[in-house]
Amino acid sequence: MSSSLLRSSALRSALRATAPATCTRAGLAGATFVRGKATLPDLPYDYGALEPNISGRIMELHHKKHHQTYVTSLNNFSEQMAEAKHKDDVKSQIALQPMINFHGGGHINHSLFWENLAPTSSGGGEPPTGALASAINDSYGSLESLKEKFNAALAGIQGSGWAWLVQDTQTGSISIKTYANQDPVVGQFRPILGIDAWEHAYYLDYENRKAEYFKAVWNVVNWKAAEARLK
Amino acid sequence: MELHHSKHHQTYITNLNAALKKQAEAVHASDITTQVSLQQAIRFNAGGHINHSLFWQNLAPTSSSDAKLSAAPNLVKHIKTTWGDEDKFREAFKAALLGIQGSGWGWLVKTETGTEQRLSIVTTKDQDPPVGGEVPILGVDMWEHAYYLQYLNGKPAYVDNIWNVINWKTAEERYLGARADAFKVLKASI
Secondary structure, X not given: OOHHHHHHHHHHHHHHHHOOOOOOOOOOOOOXXXXXOOOOOOOOOOHHHHOOXXXXXXXXXXXHHHHHHHHHHHHHHHHHHHHHHHOOOHHHHHHHHHHHHHHHHHHHHHHHHHHOEOOHHHOOOOOOOXXXXXXXXXXHOOXXXXXXXXXXXXXXXXXXXXXXXXEEOOOOOEEEEEEEOOOOOOOOEEEEEEEEOOHHHOHHHHOOOHHHHHHHHHHHEOHHHHHHHOO | OHHHHHHHHHHHHHHHHHHHHHHHHHHHOOOHHHHXXXXXXXXXXXXXXXXXXXXXXXXXXXXXXXXXXXXXXXXXXHHHHHHOOHHHHHHHHHHHHHOOOOOEEEEEEEEEEOOEEEEEEEEEEOXXXXXXXXEEEEEEEOOHHXXXXXXXXXXXXXXXXXXXXXXXXXXXXXXXXXXHHHOHHHHHHO
């Protein structure tokens, strides 16, 4: 399956989610204030396709339950946000911002995550090439060295969160950053590759041995998808 | 429970001791930069140790008489005056627990304002411990490792069922006692 198709669909749904339209018809009871709704993107592979690195059981729960909940909640809070905007209710809009950040972030992060993973039979784990490979060598010396530093960043997250390889939109250089909870990579940095360090991402397979998950996940990283995000 | 206690809690203790050892060396060497850089590791791992120590103590097997509300007559009276009734209190606690974004804890705490004692429900993120002057009465771990193997993504069910194993006797003792009393389990373990 073409990764560009999936990429665009994931980005499109994320985009829709962050651009709620203002209400169209005031006064309609139960009017929908948000025109486009976020939807759960299909996985580009079967739930079991990343085994033994990530089990089908984890993938199914993670996609069908966790990600779906972020999508549902995002739509719910986007609707409330649109309503608050319609009413010029600034206090409610501010109160809703953390909910949009958390659930919208959860939707964006997972959409990017599914796409930057791939079964080994579809190129998962194959080292990056081209511009990304050069950028990694320039910044980290080697892919192995990047992985080591990335895994140290993952292990250092205190609580739930994500580690990302990001590109600085000002300088173009790449670096590793961690984000708390579902904070998405927005603003100055562009997401290139994300790894989920929430316990639900690995606990059923690895329990408290998260270092083993961080080591194994590189076997199913889709470096082609990561490279396509680099500008 | 076994993983949670023998692996997770143990890791916090191991990492705390390592950080404290480094801090002692940094203090000895008057190395302020290192002391400051160690603070977050100490806060996180000490918090993990404190929170879990409080948590185990405020749980009890359902069959135990300590797991009955009748073991906390004074606390329950105060809960009723604050929230109206037990159900409303549980609802409020549940809403707070389910509202945590990411890892964290929910607490019933007692604060003293002048001569008045107040109860309130607070949440702390990650392993931040309840050490701001309040008395922790009950803590509930909302990290995914606390429930995921059993409840998967169904955390409302975990929250509903936690009430079956709350140690109300411990809660009553903490409610009646001073702040230092709630933390005495830590002193005993050092």
